[in-house]
Amino acid sequence: MRAVVFEQFQTFPSLTEIDRPAPGPGEVLLKIAGAGACHSDVAVYREFTADGPASIPPPFVLGHENSGWLEEVGPGVSGFEKGDAYLVYGPIGCGHCAACSRGQDTYCENVASMPYLAVGLGRDGGMAEYMTVPVRNLVPLGDADPVDAAPLADAALTPYHAIKLSLPQLGGGGKHALVVGLGGLGQIAVQILTALTGATVIATDMKEEAMRRAEANGAVTVPGGPDQVARIRELTGGRGVDAAFDFVGASGTIAAAQGAMAQRGRLTVVGIANGSATWSFFTNPYECELTNTYWGTIEDLHEVVAMYRAGQIRPDVQRFGMDQALDAYELLESGGLNGRAVVMPNS
Numbered sequence: 001m002r003a004v005v006f007e008q009f010q011t012f013p014s015l016t017e018i019d020r021p022a023p024g025p026g027e028v029l030l031k032i033a034g035a036g037a038c039h040s041d042v043a044v045y046r047e048f049t050a051d052g053p054a055s056i057p058p059p060f061v062l063g064h065e066n067s068g069w070l071e072e073v074g075p076g077v078s079g080f081e082k083g084d085a086y087l088v089y090g091p092i093g094c095g096h097c098a099a100c101s102r103g104q105d106t107y108c109e110n111v112a113s114m115p116y117l118a119v120g121l122g123r124d125g126g127m128a129e130y131m132t133v134p135v136r137n138l139v140p141l142g143d144a145d146p147v148d149a150a151p152l153a154d155a156a157l158t159p160y161h162a163i164k165l166s167l168p169q170l171g172g173g174g175k176h177a178l179v180v181g182l183g184g185l186g187q188i189a190v191q192i193l194t195a196l197t198g199a200t201v202i203a204t205d206m207k208e209e210a211m212r213r214a215e216a217n218g219a220v221t222v223p224g225g226p227d228q229v230a231r232i233r234e235l236t237g238g239r240g241v242d243a244a245f246d247f248v249g250a251s252g253t254i255a256a257a258q259g260a261m262a263q264r265g266r267l268t269v270v271g272i273a274n275g276s277a278t279w280s281f282f283t284n285p286y287e288c289e290l291t292n293t294y295w296g297t298i299e300d301l302h303e304v305v306a307m308y309r310a311g312q313i314r315p316d317v318q319r320f321g322m323d324q325a326l327d328a329y330e331l332l333e334s335g336g337l338n339g340r341a342v343v344m345p346n347s
Contacts, residue, residue: 003128023074034150035126036065037341056122064090065153066126067146085141089298090118103298151340159189161296166243175199181247182210194218195312229259251275
């Protein structure tokens with residue numbers, strides 16, 4: 001079968017032929033409907049090194065945002081029908097620590113002894129015609145479109161988890177939420193905030209087109225620039241925002257969000273641009289929290305799919321056939337995509 005394989009550190013992936021996998025005990029084989037191309041993939045093949053802190057030894061198939069149709073079950077698996085559509089929860093932990101027992105494989109306590117972090121991150125992912133996945137990681141899609149659903153496994157799950165943890169700050173009237181960075185995750189964050197809260201959603205980015213898309217989903221926008229923080233605070237009557245979500249994570253974006261915070265607010269850094277924050281007692285609004293999150297739980301993903309099926313979130317998707325899979329990654333790197341790139345290996 002054809003697959004997009006990460007073969008060497010700091011080397012562009014290849015589209016190559018590999019053997020079709022067979023499901024092991026407790027696993028199923030999925031025929032892939034869609035696989036999302038994510039900036040995390042680019043970090044894996046462009047930035048990671050063999051001796052780096054986040055090194056994941058190649059080779060393996062990329063793709064950690066996946067959906068597909070059940071094709072075959074492994075030993076010990078029953079109660080599933082061939083052809084049913086599922087979204088895949090990507091993280092795979094040890095399965096028996098406290099974090100994994102609550103469905104939060106992203107924070108597995110035994111990660112150092114695991115051979116991989118997730119499908120597409122050490123274990124073969126979904127940029128292939130078929131992939132195997134533990135049956136526990138399947139989230140049913142019903143009759144929802146599985147191709148457009150693929151990015152939900154990260155681009156919706158990650159902001160959903162961060163927003164869900166910040167809901168106490170957004171309960172009640174007169175609340176404001178800030179979304180910094182309007183790429184794939186930021187756009188869905190605007191939709192999630194609009195659906196789950198009554199807060200005024202303020203969104204900011206350097207790209208005019210991205211801000212127009214956020215406005216179409218209910219956000220008030222502020223462009224980046226020297227008066228960015230002042231304009232955000234003006235929209236809140238000078239009080240500041242109750243919850244902020246930075247989907248960039250650069251030092252400048254973190255600082256801008258910090259400058260816009262209200263007392264007792266919560267700033268969650270989701271983006272992994274490796275920025276740093278400066279804190280002092282006299283500049284931090286009282287009881288304002290600064291935290292970070294990584295991905296989400298499998299319970300969260302079930303809730304994300306429920307929102308998708310209800311029409312509350314709609315990923316912007318640009319579809320590619322398998323012959324165009326490497327083109328999708330090139331466009332991702334160049335910034336030339338309109339929405340999330342989803343590869344359809346079996347189209």
